[in-house]
Amino acid sequence: MKVINFSRTGLLFFLVSVAFIGAGGAYIYYQEGFNLGIDFSSGVSLQVDISGPTSEEELRGLLSQYGAINVQRGRAAVGRFIIKISEVNQDSSFQSVVPQQVLASLAAQYGTENVQLLESAIVGPRFSANIVRQFFVLTLGAFLLIMLYVWFRFRFSYAVAALAALVHDVLFMVAFVGAFQIEISTTTIAAILTIIGYSLNDTIVIFDRIRENHQLLHEAPLATIINTSITQSLSRTIMTSLTTLLAVVAIYIFASGPIQYFALNMIVGIAIGTFSSIFIASALLLKLLRRRAALRPKEVEQVPSAALVAEQNPKEKSNAAQSAALSRAHIERQIETRRRMVAAKQQQRKKKRR
Amino acid sequence: MSKRFRLLLVIGALVVAGIFLFPSLQWYFLFGDREHAQAQAGRPEIQRQVTRESDTIIRSLRQLAQEDEFQPLPEDQEVAIAVVRARFRENGEAIPSPITVRTALDLFITEGDLRDEIARYLNAQFEEAKTIRSRIILLGLDLSGGVQVVLEPDVTSLEERLGSAPTEAQIAEALDLALAVINNRIDRFGITEPQIRRRSDNTVEIEIPGEADPERVNAFLVGKGQLNFHIVDDQETERLLQYVARDPNWDPESSQQPNFIPAGLLAMPYYTRDEFGIEQYVRHIVVHENIEENGLSGDYIRDAQFIRDPLTNQPLVNFELDITGSNRFATLTRENVGNSMAIVVDDQVRAWAVIQEEIPSGQVRISGFEQIEAQNISRVLRTAALPIDLEILSQQEVGAQIGEETVRSGLIAVLAGFILVALFILSYYKGAGFIADIMLLVNLYLLISILAVFNLTLTLTSIAGIILTVGMAVDANIIIFERIKEEYRLGKSAQASVSAGFRKAFWTIMDANVTTFIAALFLSQFGSGPIKGFATTLAVGIVTSMFTSLFISRLIFDFITEVLRRPRLSISWRRS
Numbered sequence: 001m002k003v004i005n006f007s008r009t010g011l012l013f014f015l016v017s018v019a020f021i022g023a024g025g026a027y028i029y030y031q032e033g034f035n036l037g038i039d040f041s042s043g044v045s046l047q048v049d050i051s052g053p054t055s056e057e058e059l060r061g062l063l064s065q066y067g068a069i070n071v072q073r074g075r076a077a078v079g080r081f082i083i084k085i086s087e088v089n090q091d092s093s094f095q096s097v098v099p100q101q102v103l104a105s106l107a108a109q110y111g112t113e114n115v116q117l118l119e120s121a122i123v124g125p126r127f128s129a130n131i132v133r134q135f136f137v138l139t140l141g142a143f144l145l146i147m148l149y150v151w152f153r154f155r156f157s158y159a160v161a162a163l164a165a166l167v168h169d170v171l172f173m174v175a176f177v178g179a180f181q182i183e184i185s186t187t188t189i190a191a192i193l194t195i196i197g198y199s200l201n202d203t204i205v206i207f208d209r210i211r212e213n214h215q216l217l218h219e220a221p222l223a224t225i226i227n228t229s230i231t232q233s234l235s236r237t238i239m240t241s242l243t244t245l246l247a248v249v250a251i252y253i254f255a256s257g258p259i260q261y262f263a264l265n266m267i268v269g270i271a272i273g274t275f276s277s278i279f280i281a282s283a284l285l286l287k288l289l290r291r292r293a294a295l296r297p298k299e300v301e302q303v304p305s306a307a308l309v310a311e312q313n314p315k316e317k318s319n320a321a322q323s324a325a326l327s328r329a330h331i332e333r334q335i336e337t338r339r340r341m342v343a344a345k346q347q348q349r350k351k352k353r354r
Numbered sequence: 355m356s357k358r359f360r361l362l363l364v365i366g367a368l369v370v371a372g373i374f375l376f377p378s379l380q381w382y383f384l385f386g387d388r389e390h391a392q393a394q395a396g397r398p399e400i401q402r403q404v405t406r407e408s409d410t411i412i413r414s415l416r417q418l419a420q421e422d423e424f425q426p427l428p429e430d431q432e433v434a435i436a437v438v439r440a441r442f443r444e445n446g447e448a449i450p451s452p453i454t455v456r457t458a459l460d461l462f463i464t465e466g467d468l469r470d471e472i473a474r475y476l477n478a479q480f481e482e483a484k485t486i487r488s489r490i491i492l493l494g495l496d497l498s499g500g501v502q503v504v505l506e507p508d509v510t511s512l513e514e515r516l517g518s519a520p521t522e523a524q525i526a527e528a529l530d531l532a533l534a535v536i537n538n539r540i541d542r543f544g545i546t547e548p549q550i551r552r553r554s555d556n557t558v559e560i561e562i563p564g565e566a567d568p569e570r571v572n573a574f575l576v577g578k579g580q581l582n583f584h585i586v587d588d589q590e591t592e593r594l595l596q597y598v599a600r601d602p603n604w605d606p607e608s609s610q611q612p613n614f615i616p617a618g619l620l621a622m623p624y625y626t627r628d629e630f631g632i633e634q635y636v637r638h639i640v641v642h643e644n645i646e647e648n649g650l651s652g653d654y655i656r657d658a659q660f661i662r663d664p665l666t667n668q669p670l671v672n673f674e675l676d677i678t679g680s681n682r683f684a685t686l687t688r689e690n691v692g693n694s695m696a697i698v699v700d701d702q703v704r705a706w707a708v709i710q711e712e713i714p715s716g717q718v719r720i721s722g723f724e725q726i727e728a729q730n731i732s733r734v735l736r737t738a739a740l741p742i743d744l745e746i747l748s749q750q751e752v753g754a755q756i757g758e759e760t761v762r763s764g765l766i767a768v769l770a771g772f773i774l775v776a777l778f779i780l781s782y783y784k785g786a787g788f789i790a791d792i793m794l795l796v797n798l799y800l801l802i803s804i805l806a807v808f809n810l811t812l813t814l815t816s817i818a819g820i821i822l823t824v825g826m827a828v829d830a831n832i833i834i835f836e837r838i839k840e841e842y843r844l845g846k847s848a849q850a851s852v853s854a855g856f857r858k859a860f861w862t863i864m865d866a867n868v869t870t871f872i873a874a875l876f877l878s879q880f881g882s883g884p885i886k887g888f889a890t891t892l893a894v895g896i897v898t899s900m901f902t903s904l905f906i907s908r909l910i911f912d913f914i915t916e917v918l919r920r921p922r923l924s925i926s927w928r929r930s
Contacts, residue, residue, distance in 0.1 A: 047756070118756045122749040142876035146869050153865055190815060190877065190885045194822065194892070197873030201826075201866040205833060208862040236836040239782065240829040243775045247825030250771030251818055256763045259818045266822070336844055 003231045003331060006278060007223040007286050013279035017168060024175025035181040043086040044098050047119035050079045050110055059083065062109055066098060080118070135189050139170070142193070146200060154211055157288035162203050165281035169199045172272050173265060182261055191265035198244070199273030202237060203281045209233050210285065216338045222293065226286050228331050230278055241274045357917070360909050367901075368796070371803035377489040378806045385483075393483035400480050401635055407433075408472040412465060418455045426452030434458060437471050491806045494813030494887065495561055495750065497764070499757040505558040505744040507532070529556060532744060557747060581652040584641035585686070586694035586706060587619055591640040594621055598638070618643050622696070624703040639703050641696050649695075650686060654679025661719075673718040680716025688712040764817040771821045772798070779828055783835055785924025789910050790831040793902040797827045800898040805891065816887035823895030830867070830903035834859040848922060849915040856908050863904065871896050 028034065056071045059081060063069050070084040085098060099120055106115045143163060150159040173192050177184060209229035217225055245267065252263035381390075395403065411434055418425065427435050438458045442449045450457060462468035495502045507529050513519055520528070533550060549561045593614065615621060620643045624636045642648035659672045675683055687695075687709050696706040697720055705720050776794060780787040801823060805812070838855030846854065874896060877889030914920050 116753070116755075117751075118753045120749075120751045122746065138876045138879060142873050145872050145876070149869060149872060186885055187815060187818075190818075190888050193873060193877045193885075193889075197870035197877075197892070198826070200869045200873065201829070204866045204869055205862055208865055212858075232840070233836070236829075236832050239832045239836075240826075243778060243828045243832070244822070244825035246774040246778055247771035247821045250774055251767045251821055254763055254767035254770050255814075255818075256760065259764075259814050262815070262818055332840065332844060 003224075003228050004234070005223075006227050006230050007283060009279065009283070011283055011287070013275075014168075014283060017172065017276075017280065021168075021171045021175045024172075024179040028175070028178035031178075031181060034178050035183050042123050043084060044102075045085075045121045045123075046083045046099060046102060046117060048081055048083065048103075048106065049116040049118055050081060050106065051114045052079070052110055054079070054081075054110065056081070059106075062105060063102060066102060131186060131189070139193065139196070142196065143167075146196075150204070150207075154207060157285060157292055158207050158211070161281045161285035161288055162200060162207065164284050165203055165276040166196050166200060168276050168280055169195055169269065169273050172276075173269055176268050176272075177265060182264065185261065187259060187262040188265055191262050191269060194266065195269030195273050198270060199276055202240070202273055202277035205236065206230055206233050206277055206282060207285070210282070213335065216335050216342070222286055222289050226282050230282055232332075237274060237277070241270055245270055357909065357912060360905070364906050364909060367800070371800050374489075374803040374807040375799075377486045378491045378802075381486060381490045385486075389483050392480050393487035395480065400477070404473050404476045404480070407476055408469050411472055412469050415455065415459065415468075419459060423456040424454045426454055427458055433472060433475060437468070437475050440475070441471065488809060489806065490809070491802065492809065492811045493757075493761070494811045494816075495752050495757075496814045497757050497761050497812065499752050499755075501562045501752075502750045503560045504747040504749070505560065506747045507556060507558075508745050525556065529558070533558060558744065581655070581697065581699045582645050583650040583652075583683075583686075584622075584643075584645060584696045584698050585648040585690050586696050587640045587642060588694060590615055590619055591638075594638055594640055615640060622698060622701060622703050624696075624706070626704075639696055639706060641698065641703070648686075648690075650675075650679065650683055654682070671720050673720070675716040675718065677716070680714070683716060683718070684712055684714040760814055764814060768817060768821055768824075772824050775824055775828060779831070786831075786835050786838075789907055790828060790835070792910075793831060793907050794824060794827060796906060797895070797898050797902045798824065800902070801891070801895050804894050804898065808890075810890060811887060813887040815885065816891040819888040819891030819895065823892060823899065826870075827895060827899035827902070830859075830863045830899055831907065833862055833866075834903060834907070848920060852911045852915050856904070856911070860904065863900065867896050867900055 056073055059071045060069060063071070063083065063085075066085050070086075072082045072084075073080065083102065085102070099117075099122070103115065103117060143166065146166075147159045147163050150162050170192055173195060176182075177188060182188075206229060209232055210226055213225045213229050213232075217228075248263050248266040248270065252260060252267065255263065392400075411431070414431070415434060418428070427438070435453065438453055438461060439449055441461050459465075459468070462471065492498075507525060509520060509525060529552070533552060549559075551559045551561075553559060597614070619640050621638045621640050624639045626634050626636055645651050654675050655673050658674070661670050661672050662668065663670050690709050691711060692709065694706050694708050696703045698704070707720070772794070776791045779790050779794075783790060798820070801820065805816075810816070834855055837859045838851050841851035841854045841858075842848070871893060874889050874893035878886055878893060
């Protein structure tokens with residue numbers, strides 16, 4: 001297996017992603033905002049079952065007296081409708097009175113025995129404000145703590161690159177949800193936060209490999225180290241994404257209700273999280289590490305390894321030569337040799353100390 | 355650690371998990387409707403049921419004795435049989451077989467004794483059902499159906515009452531009181547016990563499982579927390595008592611108020627509190643409904659203090675009425691000397707006493723409360739109604755039908771996700787994949803048992819959390835397997851590859867999981883119920899998946915390579 005040259009694209013994908021997010025944002029603006037679910041727009045949502053022929057338009061006409069109203073046909077069964085009434089300039093009795101009135105109107109039209117209230121939700125105006133505030137506070141808190149941990153376990157550059165990838169994921173998902181007008185509910189927030197965890201997981205596994213290889217092959221060019229690391233963990237990345245996708249697709253197909261949207265968001269999030277770990281986090285890390293290396297004079301410890309010396313200057317090599325030289329097994333053998341040498345050195349030092 | 359020690363540790367963990375899981379299995383698979391109803395009943399409901407059931411048992415025993423004293427106790431008299439056996443055991447006597455009705459009745463000195471014993475037994479049954487219920491995985495409202503309300507204190511209402519901006523402590527105190535009042539009201543609502551939780555952000559979450567009935571929610575929120583004075587109609591009270599004595603099955607909650615009670619009078623239950631603060635129903639008292647003519651509204655109360663009687667040290671509530679109230683109270687007491695007056699709080703008689711003489715001063719002292727209650731009443735009274743207004747932040751009702759559908763589709767999703775992932779892993783990693791699949795099962799088992807021990811509520815989103823955990827739990831295994839494969843490809847022996855693979859994968863898995871755990875932890879701080887459930891499931895899942903992948907599966911691999919000395923690893927479908 002060859003080491004795949006992921007870093008060749010540089011920040012290209014990053015720019016493509018930014019363009020996508022920008023386009024999504026513009027499209028959201030064009031569509032006049034997000035499709036906010038009941039959790040975010042105060043009002044009443046009723047799910048009713050009406051046996052007998054009827055249609056969304058008919059219901060809308062029937063209930064128009066109650067103000068801003070939205071009727072959707074439910075997914076699961078024939079006679080299911082979701083009726084939403086937003087609380088616009090209504091008095092405080094709205095919450096307790098309107099659901100009863102709506103049901104009474106429906107019962108009058110279709111007969112009491114044919115109308116069944118399955119589910120109802122009432123959301124006050126302050127509830128949604130609380131959720132949005134909490135979301136920002138918690139996301140920022142999580143970001144901060146995660147960054148501290150990565151900084152502590154790795155290095156500052158790693159933390160910055162990981163964080164940038166996370167912000168990218170969140171923005172991309174928000175753009176996606178907005179552009180396709182998927183209903184935003186509390187489960188959307190759950191999906192976004194889960195993807196933060198998931199994408200980070202992905203990024204960390206690759207970074208872990210980069211750090212390990214960086215210590216073992218620190219004479220090799222950074223691009224080689226990073227490409228090797230991504231390639232080495234590629235099968236894991238793909239396998240994990242596939243298994244998680246399988247589980248989430250199962251939810252999307254079999255479950256009903258709000259977690260179906262959750263599953264859809266997750267499918268997008270897993271794809272984008274996997275993509276960002278490889279093409280955004282790693283590409284950024286390369287840029288950051290290179291800048292860091294340029295700022296500090298590099299201490300070069302000469303190691304008598306012909307293969308490594310040959311790779312020291314990336315400019316001397318054509319891409320073709322590089323990929324030929326860097327078969328995966330070859331690199332792995334190098335890493336193993338190098339590891340043995342480091343271990344031997346450490347033992348020598350220990351002996352000397354004694 | 356030796357392999358034997360590790361094996362013992364794993365077995366220990368599995369056994370403990372099984373113990374945690376047992377009550378849930380018992381609840382969902384062994385218990386019938388009767389136990390379910392028992393565990394969910396509120397305190398007053400329990401008391402009513404115990405009284406009714408023990409009466410029924412006594413009566414049927416009496417009837418059996420009349421038919422034939424020496425017939426054995428029939429099988430369906432389970433409670434009586436259990437009580438009799440317990441008494442024999444207590445006395446240290448051998449249990450006769452068969453137990454005849456006569457021996458059963460003779461064993462107890464009086465019928466009252468037997469009745470008390472039966473009541474105690476039934477009470478213990480309720481308690482046990484409640485204890486078990488506190489250790490199970492509860493189904494959230496979206497799965498079981500019911501009503502959920504989130505309330506938020508309206509600080510401005512408190513500000514108006516206090517005349518100045520309230521401090522945090524004052525808000526907290528007012529909220530505590532409001533909850534005490536609501537708890538009190540809800541307790542009387544009947545069959546199922548609602549869950550009232552105070553969240554960290556000062557909002558209150560109330561969940562009432564069962565049928566979605568918004569009326570109930572409104573009923574306890576609209577109630578005023580009022581204390582009123584009512585004049586008692588002694589004659590009708592006496593009649594009601596006699597009527598109840600004739601018809602022990604009369605249930606004040608479900609039956610109508612007897613129609614011989616004239617209009618303008620109300621039968622109200624009289625409750626006292628025992629030393630634990632649990633309501634004890636005493637009896638019904640008939641009072642005049644109209645508090646303008648035959649009573650006094652609590653609105654006239656200007657202040658109320660908790661004091662102790664200087665002579666007897668009994669807790670007392672001292673009310674101070676305003677001028678209008680004093681005048682009206684003086685007239686009321688003058689006209690009703692010799693009658694009784696009841697103190698009614700939220701439609702329950704809490705205390706009553708005979709009026710000895712006119713009370714002209716506007717200072718009223720009432721005894722007969724427990725100390726805590728006296729303190730609470732005096733505090734609540736200072737603010738007349740709920741000490742702080744509560745606004746509905748959100749309210750959700752889920753019909754039981756929708757709940758069932760959700761459970762079914764959720765279970766199918768979990769099952770399908772699980773099978774898909776398991777097959778995929780098995781086909782890709784072959785033998786090692788089989789181990790990973792077993793770890794997946796163990797992980798699911800541990801996860802659910804931990805959820806049970808924390809008495810977590812299973813919601814739709816936590817089902818999603820479980821499925822996601824299934825997907826992500828495999829990740830640790832994948833990291834390890836890929837590492838082992840790499841080592842194996844370098845030409846190392848099976849044993850060396852396994853040991854190096856686990857060693858190198860350890861910190862990768864740690865780092866990856868700690869960061870995800872941080873995200874899950876923050877998520878679990880989210881006030882809103884569904885996300886919380888999801889995050890908790892995810893966080894627990896991370897911990898259990900690390901245990902299964904790093905500890906249990908390591909043990910299995912070590913066993914295969916070191917004990918069975920298998921030279922080859924079955925970890926891939928191709929040898930690369």
